[in-house]
Amino acid sequence: MPNIKLDLEYSGVTEKEILRYEQKVLKIYNDLVEKSKDKNEFVGWLNLPTNYNKKEFDRIKKAAKRIRKDSEVFIVIGIGGSYLGARAVVESLTSNFANLMSDDIRKSPQIFFVGNSISPNYVNELIDCIGDKDVSINVISKSGTTTEPAIAFRIFREYLESKYGADEASKRIYITTDKKKGALKELADEEEYETFVIPDNVGGRFSVLTPVGLLPIAVAGINIDKLMEGAKNAQYDYSDTSVKYNQCFKYAIVRNILYKKEKTIEILANYEPKLHYFTEWWKQLYGESEGKEHKGIFPTGVDLTTDLHSMGQYIQEGRRDLFETVINIEETKTDIKIKRDEDDIDGLNFLAGKTMDYVNKQAMQGTIEAHVSGGVPNIILNVKKLNEESMGELIYFFELACGISGKILGVNPFDQPGVEAYKTNMFRLLGKPGYENS
Numbered sequence: 001m002p003n004i005k006l007d008l009e010y011s012g013v014t015e016k017e018i019l020r021y022e023q024k025v026l027k028i029y030n031d032l033v034e035k036s037k038d039k040n041e042f043v044g045w046l047n048l049p050t051n052y053n054k055k056e057f058d059r060i061k062k063a064a065k066r067i068r069k070d071s072e073v074f075i076v077i078g079i080g081g082s083y084l085g086a087r088a089v090v091e092s093l094t095s096n097f098a099n100l101m102s103d104d105i106r107k108s109p110q111i112f113f114v115g116n117s118i119s120p121n122y123v124n125e126l127i128d129c130i131g132d133k134d135v136s137i138n139v140i141s142k143s144g145t146t147t148e149p150a151i152a153f154r155i156f157r158e159y160l161e162s163k164y165g166a167d168e169a170s171k172r173i174y175i176t177t178d179k180k181k182g183a184l185k186e187l188a189d190e191e192e193y194e195t196f197v198i199p200d201n202v203g204g205r206f207s208v209l210t211p212v213g214l215l216p217i218a219v220a221g222i223n224i225d226k227l228m229e230g231a232k233n234a235q236y237d238y239s240d241t242s243v244k245y246n247q248c249f250k251y252a253i254v255r256n257i258l259y260k261k262e263k264t265i266e267i268l269a270n271y272e273p274k275l276h277y278f279t280e281w282w283k284q285l286y287g288e289s290e291g292k293e294h295k296g297i298f299p300t301g302v303d304l305t306t307d308l309h310s311m312g313q314y315i316q317e318g319r320r321d322l323f324e325t326v327i328n329i330e331e332t333k334t335d336i337k338i339k340r341d342e343d344d345i346d347g348l349n350f351l352a353g354k355t356m357d358y359v360n361k362q363a364m365q366g367t368i369e370a371h372v373s374g375g376v377p378n379i380i381l382n383v384k385k386l387n388e389e390s391m392g393e394l395i396y397f398f399e400l401a402c403g404i405s406g407k408i409l410g411v412n413p414f415d416q417p418g419v420e421a422y423k424t425n426m427f428r429l430l431g432k433p434g435y436e437n438s
């Protein structure tokens, strides 16, 4: 039984409109299946839940166990697809306040993400925050040459070497990079750092179920076997070639139908703050995959009800080029009953005996109805509860839908040529050899 269920009642799109895409989508899916067998295509993610390196998977679990034992702080250095997936899963499945808890309650190292900006304040403040705690780091970069993580690694490598000496430091540095090429691979071989491989045929934003995501996720104490199990169930469910019964294909189709109806902005909405980074991961997945050739839905996100008090006005009454995809977590992990108060000065006694989750759900239903009546179609994704299995399913659901959706749109969802533009200018301004006239 899938943990996630698509509800299109508020989407304004009919089953008949969806089924018109049946042949097109089946062709796209079959092409993806074919390409996933070709090592030169970036479609390896399609089979990852069933076709991954089991030996390396065990090595990830062993490394995570060692890090959990010898480190109070774990620093993950990476940017874009080399950090967002890990952060999304770690934050969705651990306490909102994990890093602030005492070690005995958290039972895992504090996890910090760095190398995803070039802010000196962030790095200095992180070093202050670490103090004299024991640290290990995981540098993640497929190319091995990305500027932001490379600068952070230079700083933290020196930090570890002066703290522990070169030998001990090298045992605390874990590298996740390409099998053969790149500066990071060269350095890892030279210094004999423990190294994990990003498969050739899996691009950054599709790599969360490779060592890129799995090592940090395992260090956080999250069960990666169950995560893969969830993804495996999704791989099976979404291989159903009947569009009528394939929710993943339907999501990909509906967003394209809405795009054609001038709904060019998709807002991913959640009612659970833990999902903030899941939205960030999703934004990269769809933005970098589809924003090409002056086409593509602009992906953005809101955390609700928080953002109803900042973005709510725009969604309700601004330009009508929006649609929303709402992630509804049906069963909350914990709940709080609202008590009766003798004086009732805040006027909340009408809620006495109800739970916070009940109130949250009514807020969600009220918001969906308000936005739909304001002209914003809503796609609802009901998720039974937040756990490893449902996370694995959600990841696979969105990845496959993204591959299909990009192909319906008519772009190549697996490249990112536009990302180079800022780098070229930055390198010219910084005087990098070879960029003088660019």
Ligand code: PA5
Pocket: 079, 080, 081, 082, 140, 141, 142, 143, 144, 145, 146, 149, 203, 204, 205, 206, 288, 416
């Ligand atoms: O999805 C992508 O390909 C990008 O977001 C990359 O993951 C990101 O640019 C980081 O690249 P790298 O892993 O080579 O450092």
